[in-house]
Amino acid sequence: MRTIELSDRQEKIIEIVKESGPITGEKIADRLNLTRATLRPDLAILTMAGFLDARPRVGYFYTGKSSTQLLSESVNKIKVNEYKSIPVVVNENVSIYDAIVTMFLEDVGTLFVVDDKSLLVGVLSRKDCLRASIGKQELNSVPVHIIMTRMPNITTCKSDDLLIDVAEKLIEKQIDSIPIVKEKEEGLEVIGRVTKSNITKAFVTLFKKD
Amino acid sequence: MRTIELSDRQEKIIEIVKESGPITGEKIADRLNLTRATLRPDLAILTMAGFLDARPRVGYFYTGKSSTQLLSESVNKIKVNEYKSIPVVVNENVSIYDAIVTMFLEDVGTLFVVDDKSLLVGVLSRKDCLRASIGKQELNSVPVHIIMTRMPNITTCKSDDLLIDVAEKLIEKQIDSIPIVKEKEEGLEVIGRVTKSNITKAFVTLFKKD
Known part of the structure; x- marks a missing residue:
């Protein structure tokens, strides 16, 4: 996909x-107070570029092609792999208190919880921990x-999922983080994480001008 | 800005x-085993579109115009106002416990703290609350x-700040939420909030195909 900038006259057409x-073409020329000959190059480029179609x-x-539609084609090819982070995992038997300490040490808002075979069994968010800590849970003895x-x-x-699809899942499910997993015989291994921070970083990296 | 799709031959040129x-033009035609006449429309469209320039x-x-450069121009015009959320504020004298309850009730990760004149005095994140709740703070009596x-x-x-600039601030400052403020004589009034969720939603809305 390539982009072009149209002239004011082309936008008017x-x-x-x-x-x-x-x-x-003649009626268009009338509306613009121009001759058909003057408009010919503009009509040619608009037709060749696919904005207009002509029938004898x-x-x-x-x-009906909009720039946003066509623009989305290139963004829709980006894989989640290009913008992932390293996952932080804890064993399912660690205490809530230790998990919270891990969150602060690693500076993440979500931990992925694994069993003794390192397979994914759960997800623990900062929100889960906050709920537990103001409730009656004994943080030091209750396992995550x-x-x-x-x-x-x-x-x-x-x-190899598309970044845009993972971004949509984050919004739809109202979650902050999604584990990137690899299927094993006995379950899922966690190999990465994608958060709203990763999507925000991608947005800035792709579109911020220097 | 508009986008076009170039043909394979135009990409080759x-x-x-x-x-x-x-x-x-003749040498290009040679390289493609085509006549100069055959190439003329392609060279015309590439020149008019701004990819190529010709000197007698x-x-x-x-x-040197790339599609990503041109593409970023339209995204760089979006104002933060188009993707903001409603802010949730608490008075600076409410207890940490009550603030946490507000976070759960309103389902937000960040509260903006105001004084008795409703002017912005602070920001309270889920992380601040979690730190306090595992510490020795008395949640019910300590004010936020x-x-x-x-x-x-x-x-x-x-x-009227640009969405891309606010997204960059979220990443640079490593924060989840930024208040949109209005300057008053005595300070700042909070009129909105922008979070990484808003940026993720913008990314999906702008680029997700149906």
Whole structure:
């Protein structure tokens, strides 16, 4: 995909054809107080670029391609792998208190919980920990598997999933972090994590001008 | 800004000019085993679209405009106002416990703290609350102003700031939420909030195909 910048006149032509198409080249020229000959290069580029289509004896009509539609094509090819982070995991038997300490030490808002075979069994968020800490849970003795969200209620993704699809899952499920997993014979191994921070970073990296 | 899709042949021409430019139309035609006449419409559209430039007696050269550069122009015009959320505020004298309850009731990860005149004095994150709740703070009696991040150490933005700039601030400052403020005579009034969720939603809304 490539992008071009249209001239003001070309933008005006698109507007006219959007409103009044199908419309002949002559009528477009009339509306702009120009000759048909003057407009010829503009109409040629708009047709070749795919904004307009022309039918003999009918005139020009608008194809409906918007820049946002076409622009999304390139963003829709980015894999989650390009913007992932390292996952932070804890064993299901560690105490809530130790898990909270791990969150602070590693500076993450979500921990992935694994069993003794290092397979994913749950997800623990800062919100889960805060709820437990203002409740009546004994933080030092209760293991994380009591308060975590557990399989199969966990949203996961694979490293070749599209970034845009994972971003949509984060929004739909109202979660902060999704583990990137690899299927093993006995379950899922956690190999990465994608958070709203990763999506925000991708947004800045892709679009921020220097 | 508008986008177009170039044909394979047009992409090839760009590659040749990138590598070997400045190069005459005839030489490009030679490289593609085509006649100059066949190439004329392609060279015309590439020049009009701004990918190539032509100088008499010199030939065609590549202008260096990439699709990503041009693409970022439209994203760089979006204001933060288009993707903001409603702010949730608490008075600086409420207890940490009550603030945590507000976080759960309103389902937000960050509260903005205001004084009796409703002016911004601090920010309270889920992380601040979690730290306090595993520490020795008496959650029911300690007011939030003791543990909040306070002015002037707060990152704020205005409603006509660019979304991309606010996204960059979220990443740079490693924070989850930024208040949108309005300047008053005596201080700042909070009129909105922007979080990594808002940026993720913007990313999905802008680029997700149906």
